[in-house]
Amino acid sequence: MPGAGKTPRVGRRRWVKPKTIYSPAQTELDLPDTNHTQITFDFGDDVPSRPLRTKPVSEDVEQGDLFGFMAESPEPTPQIEFDGMQKPVFEVQFSDGRTARFQHANTLLESLESQDIHIEYQCREGYCGSCRTRLLEGEVHYIEEPMAWIDDDEILPCCCIPKSPLHLQ
Amino acid sequence: MAYTTFNRNDFDTFAQPMFFGEPVNVARYDQQKHKIFENLIEKQLSFFWRPEEVDLTNDRKDFIDLPEHEKHIFVSNLKYQTLLDSVQGRSPNVALLPVVSLPELETWIETWSFSETIHSRSYTHIVRNIVPNPAVVFDDITKNEHIVRRAISVTEYYDSFIHLANYYTQLGEGTHTINGETVEVTLRELKRRMYLMLVSVNVLEAIRFYVSFACSFAFAERAKMEGNAKIIKLIARDEALHLTGTQHMLQIMARGKDDPDFAVIAEECRDDVVRIFREAAEQEKGWAEYLFKDGSMIGLNKDILCKYVEYITNQRIGALGFDPVFESRNNPLPWINAWLNSDNVQVAPQEAEISSYLVGAIDSEVDTADFGDFDL
Ligand code: FES
Numbered sequence: 001m002p003g004a005g006k007t008p009r010v011g012r013r014r015w016v017k018p019k020t021i022y023s024p025a026q027t028e029l030d031l032p033d034t035n036h037t038q039i040t041f042d043f044g045d046d047v048p049s050r051p052l053r054t055k056p057v058s059e060d061v062e063q064g065d066l067f068g069f070m071a072e073s074p075e076p077t078p079q080i081e082f083d084g085m086q087k088p089v090f091e092v093q094f095s096d097g098r099t100a101r102f103q104h105a106n107t108l109l110e111s112l113e114s115q116d117i118h119i120e121y122q123c124r125e126g127y128c129g130s131c132r133t134r135l136l137e138g139e140v141h142y143i144e145e146p147m148a149w150i151d152d153d154e155i156l157p158c159c160c161i162p163k164s165p166l167h168l169q
Numbered sequence: 170m171a172y173t174t175f176n177r178n179d180f181d182t183f184a185q186p187m188f189f190g191e192p193v194n195v196a197r198y199d200q201q202k203h204k205i206f207e208n209l210i211e212k213q214l215s216f217f218w219r220p221e222e223v224d225l226t227n228d229r230k231d232f233i234d235l236p237e238h239e240k241h242i243f244v245s246n247l248k249y250q251t252l253l254d255s256v257q258g259r260s261p262n263v264a265l266l267p268v269v270s271l272p273e274l275e276t277w278i279e280t281w282s283f284s285e286t287i288h289s290r291s292y293t294h295i296v297r298n299i300v301p302n303p304a305v306v307f308d309d310i311t312k313n314e315h316i317v318r319r320a321i322s323v324t325e326y327y328d329s330f331i332h333l334a335n336y337y338t339q340l341g342e343g344t345h346t347i348n349g350e351t352v353e354v355t356l357r358e359l360k361r362r363m364y365l366m367l368v369s370v371n372v373l374e375a376i377r378f379y380v381s382f383a384c385s386f387a388f389a390e391r392a393k394m395e396g397n398a399k400i401i402k403l404i405a406r407d408e409a410l411h412l413t414g415t416q417h418m419l420q421i422m423a424r425g426k427d428d429p430d431f432a433v434i435a436e437e438c439r440d441d442v443v444r445i446f447r448e449a450a451e452q453e454k455g456w457a458e459y460l461f462k463d464g465s466m467i468g469l470n471k472d473i474l475c476k477y478v479e480y481i482t483n484q485r486i487g488a489l490g491f492d493p494v495f496e497s498r499n500n501p502l503p504w505i506n507a508w509l510n511s512d513n514v515q516v517a518p519q520e521a522e523i524s525s526y527l528v529g530a531i532d533s534e535v536d537t538a539d540f541g542d543f544d545l
Pocket residue numbers: 120121122123124125126127128129130131132148156157158159
Protein backbone atom coordinates (compact mmCIF):
# COMPACT_ATOMS: atom_id res chain seq x y z
CA MET A 1 0.00 0.00 0.00
CA PRO A 2 1.53 3.30 -0.97
CA GLY A 3 2.08 5.49 2.02
CA ALA A 4 2.30 2.60 4.50
CA GLY A 5 5.07 3.34 6.91
CA LYS A 6 6.62 2.69 10.26
CA THR A 7 4.41 5.12 12.06
CA PRO A 8 1.81 3.34 14.14
CA ARG A 9 -1.48 3.52 12.34
CA VAL A 10 -4.47 4.79 14.10
CA GLY A 11 -8.10 4.87 13.25
CA ARG A 12 -9.59 4.39 9.87
CA ARG A 13 -7.44 4.30 6.77
CA ARG A 14 -8.79 6.35 3.98
CA TRP A 15 -6.31 5.43 1.30
CA VAL A 16 -8.12 4.66 -1.86
CA LYS A 17 -6.48 3.45 -4.98
CA PRO A 18 -5.22 6.28 -7.18
CA LYS A 19 -7.46 7.32 -10.01
CA THR A 20 -5.47 5.38 -12.58
CA ILE A 21 -5.58 1.61 -12.90
CA TYR A 22 -2.67 -0.73 -12.86
CA SER A 23 -2.59 -3.01 -15.79
CA PRO A 24 -2.87 -6.64 -14.70
CA ALA A 25 0.20 -7.40 -16.71
CA GLN A 26 2.12 -5.06 -14.46
CA THR A 27 1.38 -6.84 -11.27
CA GLU A 28 0.48 -10.44 -11.88
CA LEU A 29 0.89 -11.93 -15.29
CA ASP A 30 4.31 -11.79 -16.72
CA LEU A 31 3.28 -11.67 -20.32
CA PRO A 32 5.92 -11.79 -23.00
CA ASP A 33 6.82 -8.48 -24.55
CA THR A 34 5.13 -9.32 -27.79
CA ASN A 35 1.66 -9.35 -26.35
CA HIS A 36 0.92 -5.66 -26.29
CA THR A 37 2.16 -2.76 -28.23
CA GLN A 38 2.49 0.57 -26.61
CA ILE A 39 2.56 3.36 -29.08
CA THR A 40 3.64 6.80 -28.12
CA PHE A 41 3.26 9.60 -30.54
CA ASP A 42 6.12 11.91 -29.96
CA PHE A 43 5.42 15.45 -31.05
CA GLY A 44 8.67 16.73 -29.74
CA ASP A 45 8.75 18.85 -26.65
CA ASP A 46 5.71 20.98 -27.27
CA VAL A 47 2.80 18.62 -27.18
CA PRO A 48 2.80 16.01 -24.46
CA SER A 49 0.96 13.01 -25.75
CA ARG A 50 -0.71 10.13 -24.00
CA PRO A 51 0.47 6.65 -24.70
CA LEU A 52 -2.07 4.59 -26.53
CA ARG A 53 -2.30 0.98 -25.72
CA THR A 54 -3.40 -1.22 -28.57
CA LYS A 55 -4.73 -4.70 -28.61
CA PRO A 56 -2.37 -7.37 -29.82
CA VAL A 57 -2.54 -7.67 -33.53
CA SER A 58 -4.55 -10.72 -34.20
CA GLU A 59 -7.05 -11.55 -36.87
CA ASP A 60 -8.75 -13.95 -34.49
CA VAL A 61 -9.94 -11.41 -31.99
CA GLU A 62 -13.58 -10.95 -32.76
CA GLN A 63 -15.28 -7.60 -32.73
CA GLY A 64 -16.79 -7.16 -29.31
CA ASP A 65 -14.47 -9.69 -27.75
CA LEU A 66 -13.19 -7.03 -25.47
CA PHE A 67 -11.42 -9.00 -22.83
CA GLY A 68 -10.51 -12.14 -24.68
CA PHE A 69 -7.18 -10.81 -25.74
CA MET A 70 -6.00 -10.25 -22.22
CA ALA A 71 -6.08 -13.92 -21.31
CA GLU A 72 -4.82 -15.11 -24.63
CA SER A 73 -1.46 -16.66 -25.05
CA PRO A 74 0.81 -14.75 -27.40
CA GLU A 75 -0.06 -14.99 -31.04
CA PRO A 76 2.52 -16.18 -33.48
CA THR A 77 1.56 -13.15 -35.56
CA PRO A 78 4.32 -10.58 -35.28
CA GLN A 79 3.57 -7.16 -33.91
CA ILE A 80 3.24 -4.27 -36.24
CA GLU A 81 6.68 -2.83 -36.58
CA PHE A 82 7.15 0.88 -36.40
CA ASP A 83 10.38 2.29 -37.59
CA GLY A 84 12.59 3.23 -34.72
CA MET A 85 10.07 2.14 -32.11
CA GLN A 86 11.52 0.24 -29.24
CA LYS A 87 9.96 -2.53 -27.28
CA PRO A 88 7.64 -1.15 -24.62
CA VAL A 89 9.20 -3.03 -21.71
CA PHE A 90 12.13 -1.39 -19.99
CA GLU A 91 14.31 -2.30 -17.08
CA VAL A 92 14.61 0.33 -14.39
CA GLN A 93 17.64 0.21 -12.22
CA PHE A 94 18.49 2.17 -9.09
CA SER A 95 22.01 2.97 -7.96
CA ASP A 96 21.35 1.17 -4.69
CA GLY A 97 20.79 -2.07 -6.54
CA ARG A 98 16.99 -2.18 -6.61
CA THR A 99 15.53 -3.10 -9.97
CA ALA A 100 12.12 -2.95 -11.51
CA ARG A 101 10.58 -3.51 -14.88
CA PHE A 102 8.40 -0.95 -16.53
CA GLN A 103 5.67 -2.52 -18.60
CA HIS A 104 2.32 -1.05 -19.53
CA ALA A 105 1.86 1.13 -16.46
CA ASN A 106 0.39 4.59 -16.83
CA THR A 107 3.36 6.31 -15.30
CA LEU A 108 6.80 5.39 -14.10
CA LEU A 109 5.72 6.21 -10.53
CA GLU A 110 2.81 3.75 -10.66
CA SER A 111 5.00 1.10 -12.16
CA LEU A 112 7.56 1.44 -9.38
CA GLU A 113 4.91 1.52 -6.65
CA SER A 114 3.37 -1.68 -7.93
CA GLN A 115 6.78 -3.26 -7.59
CA ASP A 116 7.18 -1.99 -4.05
CA ILE A 117 9.57 0.78 -4.81
CA HIS A 118 8.22 3.86 -3.12
CA ILE A 119 9.05 7.32 -4.27
CA GLU A 120 7.85 10.43 -2.51
CA TYR A 121 4.86 12.01 -4.11
CA GLN A 122 2.21 14.60 -3.51
CA CYS A 123 0.34 15.83 -6.55
CA ARG A 124 1.01 12.94 -8.97
CA GLU A 125 0.45 15.46 -11.74
CA GLY A 126 3.83 17.06 -12.22
CA TYR A 127 3.37 20.36 -10.42
CA CYS A 128 4.69 19.86 -6.90
CA GLY A 129 8.14 18.38 -7.50
CA SER A 130 7.93 15.85 -4.65
CA CYS A 131 8.81 12.90 -6.87
CA ARG A 132 11.92 14.58 -8.34
CA THR A 133 14.43 11.83 -9.11
CA ARG A 134 17.88 11.94 -10.63
CA LEU A 135 18.19 10.23 -13.99
CA LEU A 136 21.67 8.85 -14.51
CA GLU A 137 21.00 7.13 -17.79
CA GLY A 138 18.14 6.74 -20.20
CA GLU A 139 15.33 8.81 -21.60
CA VAL A 140 11.75 9.42 -20.59
CA HIS A 141 8.66 10.72 -22.30
CA TYR A 142 6.34 13.11 -20.48
CA ILE A 143 2.68 12.25 -20.79
CA GLU A 144 1.75 15.44 -19.01
CA GLU A 145 3.71 18.64 -19.25
CA PRO A 146 5.79 18.83 -16.08
CA MET A 147 5.45 22.13 -14.23
CA ALA A 148 7.62 21.61 -11.18
CA TRP A 149 11.15 22.87 -11.36
CA ILE A 150 13.61 20.12 -12.22
CA ASP A 151 17.24 20.17 -13.15
CA ASP A 152 18.44 18.92 -16.53
CA ASP A 153 19.40 15.56 -15.07
CA GLU A 154 16.19 15.08 -13.10
CA ILE A 155 12.81 13.59 -13.95
CA LEU A 156 9.33 13.57 -12.45
CA PRO A 157 8.28 9.91 -12.38
CA CYS A 158 4.64 10.81 -11.68
CA CYS A 159 4.10 12.10 -15.18
CA CYS A 160 6.52 10.24 -17.43
CA ILE A 161 7.16 6.82 -18.91
CA PRO A 162 10.51 5.39 -20.00
CA LYS A 163 11.66 5.59 -23.59
CA SER A 164 14.65 3.41 -22.87
CA PRO A 165 16.05 1.39 -19.99
CA LEU A 166 16.59 3.72 -17.05
CA HIS A 167 19.23 4.12 -14.43
CA LEU A 168 17.94 6.19 -11.51
CA GLN A 169 19.56 7.39 -8.35
CA MET B 170 11.95 54.12 -12.01
CA ALA B 171 8.77 55.90 -11.10
CA TYR B 172 5.77 53.66 -11.05
CA THR B 173 3.11 54.16 -13.64
CA THR B 174 -0.14 52.24 -13.95
CA PHE B 175 -0.09 52.02 -17.72
CA ASN B 176 3.35 52.47 -19.18
CA ARG B 177 3.18 54.43 -22.46
CA ASN B 178 6.83 53.98 -23.35
CA ASP B 179 7.55 52.14 -26.53
CA PHE B 180 9.43 49.00 -25.56
CA ASP B 181 9.73 45.34 -26.36
CA THR B 182 7.53 43.60 -23.79
CA PHE B 183 9.22 40.26 -24.25
CA ALA B 184 12.71 41.58 -23.78
CA GLN B 185 11.92 42.64 -20.22
CA PRO B 186 13.31 40.90 -17.16
CA MET B 187 10.87 39.53 -14.55
CA PHE B 188 11.37 42.54 -12.29
CA PHE B 189 12.75 46.09 -12.47
CA GLY B 190 12.33 46.48 -16.20
CA GLU B 191 9.63 48.59 -17.82
CA PRO B 192 6.39 48.66 -15.81
CA VAL B 193 3.80 46.45 -17.48
CA ASN B 194 1.22 48.04 -19.75
CA VAL B 195 -0.95 45.67 -21.75
CA ALA B 196 -2.13 42.61 -19.83
CA ARG B 197 -1.60 40.19 -22.67
CA TYR B 198 -1.07 36.47 -22.53
CA ASP B 199 -0.70 35.58 -26.18
CA GLN B 200 3.04 35.23 -25.85
CA GLN B 201 5.08 34.70 -22.76
CA LYS B 202 8.69 35.15 -21.94
CA HIS B 203 8.40 32.56 -19.19
CA LYS B 204 5.57 30.22 -20.12
CA ILE B 205 5.66 28.55 -16.73
CA PHE B 206 3.79 31.46 -15.14
CA GLU B 207 0.98 31.15 -17.65
CA ASN B 208 0.79 27.43 -16.82
CA LEU B 209 0.69 28.21 -13.12
CA ILE B 210 -2.17 30.66 -13.63
CA GLU B 211 -4.16 28.07 -15.58
CA LYS B 212 -3.55 25.43 -12.94
CA GLN B 213 -4.43 27.71 -10.05
CA LEU B 214 -7.66 28.73 -11.76
CA SER B 215 -8.58 25.09 -12.27
CA PHE B 216 -8.10 24.57 -8.52
CA PHE B 217 -10.67 27.17 -7.54
CA TRP B 218 -12.67 26.17 -4.48
CA ARG B 219 -14.78 27.79 -1.82
CA PRO B 220 -14.56 26.92 1.87
CA GLU B 221 -18.34 26.72 2.21
CA GLU B 222 -18.34 23.72 -0.12
CA VAL B 223 -16.91 21.69 2.72
CA ASP B 224 -19.38 20.75 5.40
CA LEU B 225 -17.94 21.06 8.89
CA THR B 226 -20.89 20.11 11.07
CA ASN B 227 -19.26 16.87 12.23
CA ASP B 228 -16.10 18.74 13.13
CA ARG B 229 -17.98 20.75 15.72
CA LYS B 230 -18.90 17.58 17.62
CA ASP B 231 -15.40 16.19 17.20
CA PHE B 232 -13.86 19.35 18.56
CA ILE B 233 -16.01 19.41 21.68
CA ASP B 234 -14.88 15.87 22.47
CA LEU B 235 -11.17 16.51 21.99
CA PRO B 236 -9.08 16.53 25.17
CA GLU B 237 -7.80 19.98 26.17
CA HIS B 238 -4.23 19.47 24.98
CA GLU B 239 -5.48 18.42 21.54
CA LYS B 240 -7.75 21.45 21.38
CA HIS B 241 -4.65 23.51 22.05
CA ILE B 242 -2.85 21.81 19.14
CA PHE B 243 -5.75 22.33 16.79
CA VAL B 244 -6.46 25.96 17.65
CA SER B 245 -2.80 26.99 17.77
CA ASN B 246 -2.18 25.62 14.30
CA LEU B 247 -5.23 27.42 13.05
CA LYS B 248 -3.91 30.69 14.46
CA TYR B 249 -0.52 30.16 12.89
CA GLN B 250 -1.99 29.34 9.51
CA THR B 251 -4.21 32.39 9.76
CA LEU B 252 -1.12 34.49 10.29
CA LEU B 253 0.70 32.93 7.35
CA ASP B 254 -2.17 33.39 4.93
CA SER B 255 -2.85 36.93 6.14
CA VAL B 256 0.69 37.71 5.08
CA GLN B 257 0.52 35.80 1.82
CA GLY B 258 -2.82 37.25 0.83
CA ARG B 259 -1.31 40.69 0.70
CA SER B 260 2.45 40.84 0.62
CA PRO B 261 3.23 39.31 -2.79
CA ASN B 262 1.00 42.00 -4.27
CA VAL B 263 2.39 44.87 -2.26
CA ALA B 264 6.01 43.85 -2.72
CA LEU B 265 6.15 42.52 -6.26
CA LEU B 266 3.48 44.23 -8.33
CA PRO B 267 5.07 47.71 -8.35
CA VAL B 268 8.29 46.34 -9.82
CA VAL B 269 7.12 43.46 -12.02
CA SER B 270 7.76 43.74 -15.77
CA LEU B 271 6.10 40.74 -17.39
CA PRO B 272 2.32 40.47 -17.81
CA GLU B 273 2.16 36.73 -17.20
CA LEU B 274 4.20 37.06 -14.03
CA GLU B 275 2.11 39.99 -12.86
CA THR B 276 -1.05 37.93 -13.27
CA TRP B 277 0.51 34.91 -11.62
CA ILE B 278 1.33 37.04 -8.56
CA GLU B 279 -2.25 38.30 -8.41
CA THR B 280 -3.72 34.84 -8.92
CA TRP B 281 -1.41 33.37 -6.31
CA SER B 282 -2.22 36.01 -3.75
CA PHE B 283 -5.93 35.78 -4.45
CA SER B 284 -5.92 32.08 -3.69
CA GLU B 285 -4.40 32.93 -0.31
CA THR B 286 -7.42 35.04 0.51
CA ILE B 287 -9.53 31.92 0.02
CA HIS B 288 -7.35 30.16 2.55
CA SER B 289 -7.89 32.99 5.00
CA ARG B 290 -11.62 32.84 4.46
CA SER B 291 -11.59 29.13 5.11
CA TYR B 292 -10.09 29.71 8.56
CA THR B 293 -13.02 31.92 9.45
CA HIS B 294 -15.30 29.13 8.23
CA ILE B 295 -13.49 26.62 10.44
CA VAL B 296 -13.29 28.83 13.52
CA ARG B 297 -16.96 29.77 13.33
CA ASN B 298 -17.76 26.11 13.49
CA ILE B 299 -15.73 25.18 16.50
CA VAL B 300 -16.13 28.13 18.85
CA PRO B 301 -19.17 30.27 19.57
CA ASN B 302 -17.11 33.46 19.45
CA PRO B 303 -14.42 33.50 16.70
CA ALA B 304 -12.85 36.61 18.23
CA VAL B 305 -11.26 34.55 21.00
CA VAL B 306 -9.19 32.80 18.35
CA PHE B 307 -8.45 35.69 16.00
CA ASP B 308 -7.74 38.29 18.67
CA ASP B 309 -5.07 36.12 20.17
CA ILE B 310 -2.99 36.09 16.98
CA THR B 311 -1.48 39.50 17.62
CA LYS B 312 -1.09 38.87 21.35
CA ASN B 313 0.19 35.33 21.72
CA GLU B 314 3.97 35.57 22.04
CA HIS B 315 4.59 32.30 20.20
CA ILE B 316 2.64 33.49 17.20
CA VAL B 317 4.05 37.01 17.31
CA ARG B 318 7.59 35.64 17.28
CA ARG B 319 6.74 33.75 14.10
CA ALA B 320 5.11 36.82 12.60
CA ILE B 321 8.38 38.72 12.92
CA SER B 322 10.49 36.16 11.09
CA VAL B 323 7.82 35.59 8.46
CA THR B 324 7.57 39.26 7.56
CA GLU B 325 11.02 40.77 8.09
CA TYR B 326 12.27 40.11 4.56
CA TYR B 327 9.05 41.36 3.04
CA ASP B 328 9.18 44.55 5.05
CA SER B 329 12.82 45.20 4.38
CA PHE B 330 12.24 44.92 0.63
CA ILE B 331 8.99 46.89 0.56
CA HIS B 332 10.52 49.69 2.61
CA LEU B 333 13.33 50.26 0.11
CA ALA B 334 11.20 49.57 -2.95
CA ASN B 335 8.80 52.34 -1.92
CA TYR B 336 11.60 54.86 -2.14
CA TYR B 337 12.75 53.39 -5.42
CA THR B 338 9.40 53.57 -7.16
CA GLN B 339 8.96 57.17 -6.03
CA LEU B 340 12.43 58.63 -6.20
CA GLY B 341 14.54 56.17 -8.15
CA GLU B 342 18.13 55.29 -7.41
CA GLY B 343 20.34 57.72 -5.54
CA THR B 344 20.97 59.19 -2.13
CA HIS B 345 17.85 60.88 -0.83
CA THR B 346 17.20 62.88 2.26
CA ILE B 347 13.80 62.05 3.68
CA ASN B 348 12.61 63.75 6.88
CA GLY B 349 16.20 64.56 7.68
CA GLU B 350 17.27 60.97 7.21
CA THR B 351 19.64 59.86 4.46
CA VAL B 352 18.40 56.92 2.43
CA GLU B 353 20.60 55.22 -0.09
CA VAL B 354 18.65 53.50 -2.86
CA THR B 355 20.52 51.22 -5.22
CA LEU B 356 19.02 48.73 -7.60
CA ARG B 357 21.61 46.26 -6.57
CA GLU B 358 20.59 46.33 -2.89
CA LEU B 359 16.96 46.18 -3.90
CA LYS B 360 17.57 43.06 -5.94
CA ARG B 361 19.45 41.46 -3.10
CA ARG B 362 16.57 42.12 -0.75
CA MET B 363 14.14 40.76 -3.30
CA TYR B 364 16.09 37.54 -3.70
CA LEU B 365 16.19 36.97 0.06
CA MET B 366 12.53 37.85 0.33
CA LEU B 367 11.63 35.21 -2.27
CA VAL B 368 13.71 32.67 -0.39
CA SER B 369 11.85 33.48 2.79
CA VAL B 370 8.51 33.21 0.96
CA ASN B 371 9.62 29.84 -0.36
CA VAL B 372 10.38 28.76 3.19
CA LEU B 373 7.01 30.01 4.37
CA GLU B 374 5.05 28.01 1.84
CA ALA B 375 7.39 25.04 1.67
CA ILE B 376 8.14 24.38 5.31
CA ARG B 377 6.20 26.56 7.72
CA PHE B 378 2.80 25.20 6.75
CA TYR B 379 3.74 21.57 7.06
CA VAL B 380 3.77 21.12 10.84
CA SER B 381 0.22 22.28 10.80
CA PHE B 382 -0.71 20.11 7.81
CA ALA B 383 0.74 17.06 9.56
CA CYS B 384 -1.36 17.68 12.68
CA SER B 385 -4.55 18.17 10.68
CA PHE B 386 -4.01 14.92 8.83
CA ALA B 387 -3.08 13.07 12.02
CA PHE B 388 -6.47 14.10 13.46
CA ALA B 389 -8.19 12.90 10.32
CA GLU B 390 -6.34 9.58 10.42
CA ARG B 391 -8.36 8.99 13.59
CA ALA B 392 -11.51 10.15 11.81
CA LYS B 393 -11.50 13.39 13.80
CA MET B 394 -11.92 16.86 12.30
CA GLU B 395 -12.29 15.42 8.83
CA GLY B 396 -13.97 18.44 7.32
CA ASN B 397 -11.01 20.50 8.41
CA ALA B 398 -8.64 17.97 6.84
CA LYS B 399 -10.51 18.27 3.59
CA ILE B 400 -10.00 22.03 3.59
CA ILE B 401 -6.35 21.56 4.49
CA LYS B 402 -5.96 19.19 1.54
CA LEU B 403 -7.23 21.91 -0.77
CA ILE B 404 -4.92 24.44 0.84
CA ALA B 405 -1.98 22.05 0.56
CA ARG B 406 -2.71 21.57 -3.11
CA ASP B 407 -2.59 25.34 -3.67
CA GLU B 408 0.54 25.70 -1.60
CA ALA B 409 2.35 23.05 -3.62
CA LEU B 410 1.68 25.15 -6.68
CA HIS B 411 2.79 28.40 -5.04
CA LEU B 412 5.96 26.71 -3.96
CA THR B 413 6.65 25.67 -7.53
CA GLY B 414 6.09 29.27 -8.62
CA THR B 415 8.67 30.64 -6.20
CA GLN B 416 11.13 27.88 -7.02
CA HIS B 417 10.89 28.83 -10.67
CA MET B 418 11.44 32.52 -9.91
CA LEU B 419 14.46 31.72 -7.78
CA GLN B 420 15.94 29.29 -10.28
CA ILE B 421 15.37 31.60 -13.24
CA MET B 422 17.21 34.28 -11.27
CA ALA B 423 20.03 32.06 -10.06
CA ARG B 424 20.72 30.67 -13.49
CA GLY B 425 20.94 34.08 -15.07
CA LYS B 426 18.09 33.23 -17.43
CA ASP B 427 16.58 36.62 -16.92
CA ASP B 428 18.56 39.38 -15.30
CA PRO B 429 22.30 38.63 -15.03
CA ASP B 430 22.55 40.69 -11.81
CA PHE B 431 20.45 38.13 -10.04
CA ALA B 432 22.79 35.29 -10.96
CA VAL B 433 25.60 37.13 -9.19
CA ILE B 434 23.38 37.96 -6.23
CA ALA B 435 22.20 34.35 -5.94
CA GLU B 436 25.80 33.21 -5.82
CA GLU B 437 26.67 35.77 -3.14
CA CYS B 438 23.63 34.86 -1.06
CA ARG B 439 24.14 31.11 -0.89
CA ASP B 440 25.05 31.20 2.79
CA ASP B 441 22.08 33.40 3.53
CA VAL B 442 19.77 30.92 1.83
CA VAL B 443 21.06 28.08 3.98
CA ARG B 444 20.73 30.26 7.07
CA ILE B 445 17.15 31.24 6.25
CA PHE B 446 16.14 27.62 5.71
CA ARG B 447 17.92 26.43 8.82
CA GLU B 448 16.46 29.15 11.02
CA ALA B 449 12.96 28.47 9.77
CA ALA B 450 13.36 24.76 10.42
CA GLU B 451 14.56 25.44 13.97
CA GLN B 452 11.63 27.78 14.56
CA GLU B 453 9.20 25.17 13.31
CA LYS B 454 10.73 22.62 15.63
CA GLY B 455 10.23 25.11 18.44
CA TRP B 456 6.64 25.44 17.34
CA ALA B 457 6.20 21.66 17.51
CA GLU B 458 7.44 21.81 21.07
CA TYR B 459 4.93 24.51 21.94
CA LEU B 460 2.12 22.52 20.32
CA PHE B 461 2.87 19.41 22.33
CA LYS B 462 3.74 21.17 25.60
CA ASP B 463 0.74 19.64 27.39
CA GLY B 464 0.90 16.26 25.71
CA SER B 465 1.25 14.61 22.31
CA MET B 466 -1.59 13.61 20.10
CA ILE B 467 -2.25 10.05 19.06
CA GLY B 468 -0.06 9.16 16.11
CA LEU B 469 2.17 12.20 16.33
CA ASN B 470 4.69 13.52 18.80
CA LYS B 471 7.28 16.24 18.95
CA ASP B 472 10.23 14.10 17.87
CA ILE B 473 8.63 12.66 14.80
CA LEU B 474 7.32 16.06 13.79
CA CYS B 475 10.80 17.57 14.16
CA LYS B 476 12.20 14.80 11.99
CA TYR B 477 9.55 15.62 9.43
CA VAL B 478 10.52 19.30 9.48
CA GLU B 479 14.14 18.32 8.85
CA TYR B 480 13.17 15.97 6.08
CA ILE B 481 11.00 18.50 4.31
CA THR B 482 13.65 21.22 4.72
CA ASN B 483 16.15 18.98 2.93
CA GLN B 484 13.65 18.35 0.17
CA ARG B 485 12.86 22.00 -0.40
CA ILE B 486 16.38 23.33 -0.26
CA GLY B 487 17.38 20.50 -2.59
CA ALA B 488 14.91 21.79 -5.15
CA LEU B 489 16.85 25.06 -5.16
CA GLY B 490 20.08 23.25 -5.87
CA PHE B 491 21.51 23.12 -2.34
CA ASP B 492 22.86 20.24 -0.31
CA PRO B 493 20.72 18.85 2.50
CA VAL B 494 20.90 20.81 5.76
CA PHE B 495 19.96 17.94 8.07
CA GLU B 496 20.65 14.25 8.47
CA SER B 497 17.10 12.99 7.89
CA ARG B 498 16.93 11.37 4.49
CA ASN B 499 13.68 9.46 4.81
CA ASN B 500 10.19 10.74 5.30
CA PRO B 501 9.25 9.80 8.88
CA LEU B 502 5.54 10.33 8.08
CA PRO B 503 5.07 8.49 4.80
CA TRP B 504 1.31 8.22 5.31
CA ILE B 505 1.10 11.96 4.87
CA ASN B 506 1.68 11.73 1.11
CA ALA B 507 -1.69 10.13 0.59
CA TRP B 508 -3.30 13.03 2.45
CA LEU B 509 -1.34 15.66 0.65
CA ASN B 510 -2.58 14.24 -2.62
CA SER B 511 -5.90 15.80 -3.28
CA ASP B 512 -7.36 13.15 -5.53
CA ASN B 513 -7.33 9.97 -3.57
CA VAL B 514 -9.78 10.48 -0.79
CA GLN B 515 -13.13 9.12 -1.74
CA VAL B 516 -15.87 10.13 0.55
CA ALA B 517 -19.32 8.69 0.47
CA PRO B 518 -21.66 11.60 -0.13
CA GLN B 519 -23.70 10.70 2.94
CA GLU B 520 -20.54 10.65 5.03
CA ALA B 521 -19.25 14.09 4.24
CA GLU B 522 -19.57 16.68 1.56
CA ILE B 523 -17.56 16.02 -1.54
CA SER B 524 -15.29 18.89 -2.26
CA SER B 525 -16.20 19.50 -5.81
CA TYR B 526 -13.68 21.55 -7.72
CA LEU B 527 -15.90 22.38 -10.61
CA VAL B 528 -18.30 24.93 -9.37
CA GLY B 529 -21.33 25.61 -11.49
CA ALA B 530 -20.48 23.10 -14.17
CA ILE B 531 -23.35 22.79 -16.56
CA ASP B 532 -24.23 19.57 -18.25
CA SER B 533 -24.42 20.44 -21.89
CA GLU B 534 -25.37 16.99 -23.09
CA VAL B 535 -28.89 17.16 -24.37
CA ASP B 536 -30.55 13.91 -25.15
CA THR B 537 -33.72 13.46 -27.18
CA ALA B 538 -35.20 11.84 -24.07
CA ASP B 539 -34.89 15.20 -22.34
CA PHE B 540 -37.60 16.45 -24.67
CA GLY B 541 -39.84 13.44 -24.15
CA ASP B 542 -42.71 15.33 -22.62
CA PHE B 543 -41.96 18.65 -24.18
CA ASP B 544 -44.88 19.98 -26.19
CA LEU B 545 -45.16 23.12 -28.21
S1 FES C 1 4.23 13.95 -7.41
FE1 FES C 1 4.06 16.08 -7.75
S2 FES C 1 5.47 16.38 -9.35
FE2 FES C 1 5.45 14.23 -9.15
